[in-house]
Amino acid sequence: MKRAYNFNAGPSALPLPVLERAQSELLNFQNTGMSVMELSHRSKEYDAVHNSAKERLKRLMNIPDTHDVLFLQGGASLQFSMVPMNFLSKGKIGNYVLTGSWSEKALKEAKKVGSTHIAASSKEANYTYIPKFEDIQLSEDAAYLHITSNNTIFGTQWREFPNVPVDLVADMSSDILSREINVGQFALIYAGAQKNLGPSGVTVVIIRNDLLERIPDNLPTMLDYRTYSQSNSLYNTPPTFAIYMLSLVLEWVEAEGGVKAIEARNQEKAAIVYAAIDASNGFYAPHAEKESRSLMNVTFTLPNEELTKKFLEEAKEKGFVGLAGHRSVGGCRASIYNAVPLEACEALAAFMDDFRRRFA
Amino acid sequence: MKRAYNFNAGPSALPLPVLERAQSELLNFQNTGMSVMELSHRSKEYDAVHNSAKERLKRLMNIPDTHDVLFLQGGASLQFSMVPMNFLSKGKIGNYVLTGSWSEKALKEAKKVGSTHIAASSKEANYTYIPKFEDIQLSEDAAYLHITSNNTIFGTQWREFPNVPVDLVADMSSDILSREINVGQFALIYAGAQKNLGPSGVTVVIIRNDLLERIPDNLPTMLDYRTYSQSNSLYNTPPTFAIYMLSLVLEWVEAEGGVKAIEARNQEKAAIVYAAIDASNGFYAPHAEKESRSLMNVTFTLPNEELTKKFLEEAKEKGFVGLAGHRSVGGCRASIYNAVPLEACEALAAFMDDFRRRFA
Ligand SMILES: Cc1ncc(COP(=O)(O)O)c(C=O)c1O
Ligand SMILES: Cc1ncc(COP(=O)(O)O)c(C=O)c1O
Ligand SMILES: [Mg+2]
Ligand SMILES: [Mg+2]
Ligand SMILES: [Mg+2]
Numbered sequence: 228m229k230r231a232y233n234f235n236a237g238p239s240a241l242p243l244p245v246l247e248r249a250q251s252e253l254l255n256f257q258n259t260g261m262s263v264m265e266l267s268h269r270s271k272e273y274d275a276v277h278n279s280a281k282e283r284l285k286r287l288m289n290i291p292d293t294h295d296v297l298f299l300q301g302g303a304s305l306q307f308s309m310v311p312m313n314f315l316s317k318g319k320i321g322n323y324v325l326t327g328s329w330s331e332k333a334l335k336e337a338k339k340v341g342s343t344h345i346a347a348s349s350k351e352a353n354y355t356y357i358p359k360f361e362d363i364q365l366s367e368d369a370a371y372l373h374i375t376s377n378n379t380i381f382g383t384q385w386r387e388f389p390n391v392p393v394d395l396v397a398d399m400s401s402d403i404l405s406r407e408i409n410v411g412q413f414a415l416i417y418a419g420a421q422k423n424l425g426p427s428g429v430t431v432v433i434i435r436n437d438l439l440e441r442i443p444d445n446l447p448t449m450l451d452y453r454t455y456s457q458s459n460s461l462y463n464t465p466p467t468f469a470i471y472m473l474s475l476v477l478e479w480v481e482a483e484g485g486v487k488a489i490e491a492r493n494q495e496k497a498a499i500v501y502a503a504i505d506a507s508n509g510f511y512a513p514h515a516e517k518e519s520r521s522l523m524n525v526t527f528t529l530p531n532e533e534l535t536k537k538f539l540e541e542a543k544e545k546g547f548v549g550l551a552g553h554r555s556v557g558g559c560r561a562s563i564y565n566a567v568p569l570e571a572c573e574a575l576a577a578f579m580d581d582f583r584r585r586f587a
Numbered sequence: 588m589k590r591a592y593n594f595n596a597g598p599s600a601l602p603l604p605v606l607e608r609a610q611s612e613l614l615n616f617q618n619t620g621m622s623v624m625e626l627s628h629r630s631k632e633y634d635a636v637h638n639s640a641k642e643r644l645k646r647l648m649n650i651p652d653t654h655d656v657l658f659l660q661g662g663a664s665l666q667f668s669m670v671p672m673n674f675l676s677k678g679k680i681g682n683y684v685l686t687g688s689w690s691e692k693a694l695k696e697a698k699k700v701g702s703t704h705i706a707a708s709s710k711e712a713n714y715t716y717i718p719k720f721e722d723i724q725l726s727e728d729a730a731y732l733h734i735t736s737n738n739t740i741f742g743t744q745w746r747e748f749p750n751v752p753v754d755l756v757a758d759m760s761s762d763i764l765s766r767e768i769n770v771g772q773f774a775l776i777y778a779g780a781q782k783n784l785g786p787s788g789v790t791v792v793i794i795r796n797d798l799l800e801r802i803p804d805n806l807p808t809m810l811d812y813r814t815y816s817q818s819n820s821l822y823n824t825p826p827t828f829a830i831y832m833l834s835l836v837l838e839w840v841e842a843e844g845g846v847k848a849i850e851a852r853n854q855e856k857a858a859i860v861y862a863a864i865d866a867s868n869g870f871y872a873p874h875a876e877k878e879s880r881s882l883m884n885v886t887f888t889l890p891n892e893e894l895t896k897k898f899l900e901e902a903k904e905k906g907f908v909g910l911a912g913h914r915s916v917g918g919c920r921a922s923i924y925n926a927v928p929l930e931a932c933e934a935l936a937a938f939m940d941d942f943r944r945r946f947a
């Protein structure tokens with residue numbers, strides 16, 4: 228069976244060698260006579276998996292010693308609440324930049340916890356761009372500034388990150404590990420694994436250690452970042468198989484040459500798909516403004532609903548998966564995360580060209 | 588490679604046919620050209636998996652239409668907080684029966700949320716027994732009565748459940764699906780999957796629908812049971828692979844003849860191990876009183892530390908895994924969940940007899 232051209236927005240494509248490795252050892256992990264899923268989370272074999280995932284991520288992202296890596300459950304959506312529960316204390320104001328649906332959801336959860344302020348927003352333009360640094364207006368007594376580094380639904384992405392005089396918190400669910408970043412610039416980064424890191428079921432949090440001192444007492448244990456930091460994310464049973472898959476994906480990124488090499492390939496891949504859009508004379512209309520384009524999620528519309536439907540149907544027949552836009556915005560979206568091969572992007576661009584020639 | 592005799596307390600043994608099935612389709616799920624991990628959680632293929640897990644559990648446990656099945660993340664430990672956050676309103680009192688470490692942890696989290704009352708406890712006897720129904724003293728204005736149906740660490744288990752005039756909430760993490768129960772007797776049941784249901788990473792909640800009407804507004808979205816009930820547990824990205832494994836385990840339980848057949852085998856398995864204890868003339872001293880013995884976790888001590896160490900070392904050499912007692916209590920523990928074969932229990936009992944003859 229041929230592998231599908233998988234453009235799913237998450238859960239999404241995983242590297243084939245990772246799946247093959249997982250398959251080969253699924254019944255017998257390292258001669259234990261057990262599946263990795265059957266190992267105790269307190270066993271030395273699982274501990275090695277757990278720590279390898281953590282250490283590899285530290286190496287790959289160049290995470291400084293000031294920061295710790297935590298593994299949680301609940302998805303990025305639970306982080307929308309955990310960030311304010313841990314850091315939005317009375318008298319402080321949670322600052323949010325709105326760049327899409329996920330930022331809005333993050334803000335909505337923060338409002339349940341404390342005071343908030345919209346520091347910048349492109350909502351009035353239907354989230355077609357990332358606000359300029361100079362348009363970010365922080366409130367007094369800001370607890371933090373929260374941004375969404377990549378907007379999975381609208382297809383925009385921060386090129387660079389603002390240097391602000393408050394702690395910067397980023398939802399990097401859909402572009403973590405896709406490009407080199409300076410982790411030291413962030414107080415806290417979170418990401419659901421199901422785009423660039425592995426399967427769904429584990430959430431990665433990278434946190435600057437001094438933030439832990441600010442956490443109020445009496446939070447529910449499982450919602451207190453200190454629980455994870457003090458136990459090496461082993462306070463209760465972690466999602467062991469998801470963390471195992473994460474460790475394999477990180478091993479694969481290393482074998483591919485690290486984040487720098489992945490970033491170069493991501494640029495190449497995105498360039499191929501955007502070229503098909505730009506060469507289409509408006510047949511494929513990109514949602515995002517040029518300078519805000521995402522390298523991860525390419526969003527575009529066709530001239531009308533009928534053509535969109537036809538495009539998606541033909542694409543499906545040809546083995547392209549996941550090209551429908553998010554149900555909240557419609558149109559088309561190609562998610563081209565780390566594990567999507569260059570070849571899939573070439574095939575998509577070729578199909579787009581061909582379709583356009585026939586229907587423009 | 589021979590399969591280990593896996594007596595882990597959780598994550599724990601999975602049925603071999605389930606692992607083989609997962610392995611065989613890991614790279615190509617139902618001719619999609621994708622792994623089940625690579626499917627969108629909004630795809631029709633994943634939807635079928637998700638609903639099959641839900642429907643099978645309903646059938647197997649005979650769950651009445653008054654109740655719904657939800658899939659969450661965060662483990663049973665997050666349920667310790669979610670239960671009081673959702674149901675312990677002001678003026679009400681959360682009632683807890685203490686039968687072990689997990690009940691204590693549940694109570695500790697409830698105390699952070701509201702008022703609590705210990706309705707019964709066997710703590711004074713180091714949790715060697717389950718309190719009698721007549722010793723359960725409910726408070727005024729009880730919000731619910733919380734029990735731990737099986738005490739994984741101490742090795743005790745409720746044989747039957749009390750008929751109380753308040754909503755009964757049960758942590759069934761370590762014995763769900765091991766025996767026939769009357770779900771209608773419970774307002775809410777929760778269980779981390781990693782003992783009888785699948786790998787870690789998904790938590791099952793069975794909830795009586797009318798309870799949803801009592802949930803306060805303004806809870807964090809991910810901590811509000813209504814979020815899961817209203818979205819068929821698809822509000823955000825669920826742990827798709829863990830739910831897939833759950834569906835396969837449930838299929839296996841059906842193939843084995845359902846819960847009735849599993850229960851009969853569990854009784855047989857436990858009888859074999861307890862017989863080795865009872866025939867040992869006190870060499871193996873059971874922790875639990877006879878009428879409170881767990882069919883899932885058999886706990887016992889040897890005459891001294893040295894013999895315990897020797898026992899565990901020899902056991903390990905012979906391919907027995909996970910027999911050390913929980914780090915908080917020491918001694919030995921054999922967890923014999925649904926997927927542990929009868930043969931493993933026979934092998935353990937034979938080893939126990941042999942060891943005793945040599946060292947008693
Ligand atoms: C940027 C971003 N944030 C948050 C989420 C929500 O993640 P989860 O489903 O893990 O809660 C998503 C999901 O696609 C996302 O793309
Ligand atoms: C009865 C019981 N409750 C709760 C827990 C905690 O479960 P989790 O690790 O999924 O949070 C366990 C774990 O072994 C358990 O046995
Ligand atoms: Mg998730
Ligand atoms: Mg978005
Ligand atoms: Mg769990």
Ligand SMILES: [Mg+2]
Nearest residue numbers: 687688738740
């Ligand atoms: Mg216990």
